[in-house]
Amino acid sequence: MPSSVMACRWNRAGCWFLLVFVLAGSTIRSAKQAPLSQHVHTLSSEEAANLLLHIAKPSYPAIAKVNFIQGTVELAITVNDVGHVITTHVVEGEPLLAVAAIDAVRKWVYKPYVSPEGPAPFSTNVVVNFSLRSTKFRTRIPENAEKDLEKQIQPPEVIAPAQSDPPGDAVQLKVLVGQRGEVVDATAGGIEEPQIDQALKNLEFWKFRPARWGAIPVPWYITVKVPVGRAAMEKSASRKAP
Structure with missing residues (x-):
């Protein structure tokens, strides 16, 4: 995982979230990707973070909490020329957390990226970290929580x-x-x-x-x-x- 250059933390319902902005790697497709007529620029993590105007806080899924599921979700995103997130794709992440991360990141708003030709869409990667760090969870998290949950899933x-x-x-x-x-x-x-x-x-x-x-x-x-x-x-x- 690339090293972070910017992070923001907040506390909600006894759980901490860490957002880390990372550089986009290879081009990744979303299941429902809107076509873009303009060239999509690839921005570094610093460039993309500096354009952020609004970050929607992700909700920690209740079923993930009770099953002690935590970890990071990496998303590849595309932002259009007016600053709205139009595609999200899961690069890596546990499914319960991945959907929560997607729901939040789709609400993020960026200042439009301005290329030499004018406002233009861009792509980058973001990482959302879900961590159960409150005192009531600290001593109870099992080592194989994800495998234990998988056994219970149809x-x-x-x-x-x-x-x-x-x-x-x-x-x-x-x-x-x-x-x-x-x-x-x-x-x-x-x-x-x-x-x-x-x-x-x-x-x-x-x-x-x-x-x-x-x-x-x-x-x-x-x-x-x-x-x-x-x-x-x-x-x-x-x-x-x-």
């Missing part, structure tokens, strides 16, 4: 994958399914761009049954293979050709 299930394309290649995606069964985020590694584009487009028509902790729906990850028709991939590639 994972998400695919209800209705929509396969409108003819049989062909399939792209494996790691999908973060929200507590209402919606796709919050999706990740594919080592896949060419036309395949990723088509897989994410097809994923929008999939339906999921959310994961459950007992009778309570919770956000969780599921790995799925999304069929990608060759004709659709060629059509997508031709649209991107100059």
Whole structure:
């Protein structure tokens, strides 16, 4: 994890949050990324932090608290030319905390970044740290809290994958399914761009049954293979050709 250059702390409900701004690494895609006609600049952590006008405080999920789940969530974000966060993607993070971090970061507001050509969108990474540091938790946190919780989770299930394309290649995606069964985020590694584009487009028509902790729906990850028709991939590639 890159070293921090700026941090802000606050106390809420006996829990401390630490926000660390880090430099964006490789380009990462969101499951629902809005197209941008302008060039997206990559800002350093210092540059992005200096543009922040408003930080929304994340809510520590109750189920994460009672199961002693803590840790960092790293998000790759894109901010448009008026300073609003328009895409968020989970680089790393426990699912319960990841959704809470996304909900908060989407409300952040930045001063517009001004390039030599004028106001322009930019990308950067932010890290949100959830830590149970109050005295009542300090001596009770188990060593294997995440593994213990995972054993209690009934994972998400695919209800209705929509396969409108003819049989062909399939792209494996790691999908973060929200507590209402919606796709919050999706990740594919080592896949060419036309395949990723088509897989994410097809994923929008999939339906999921959310994961459950007992009778309570919770956000969780599921790995799925999304069929990608060759004709659709060629059509997508031709649209991107100059």
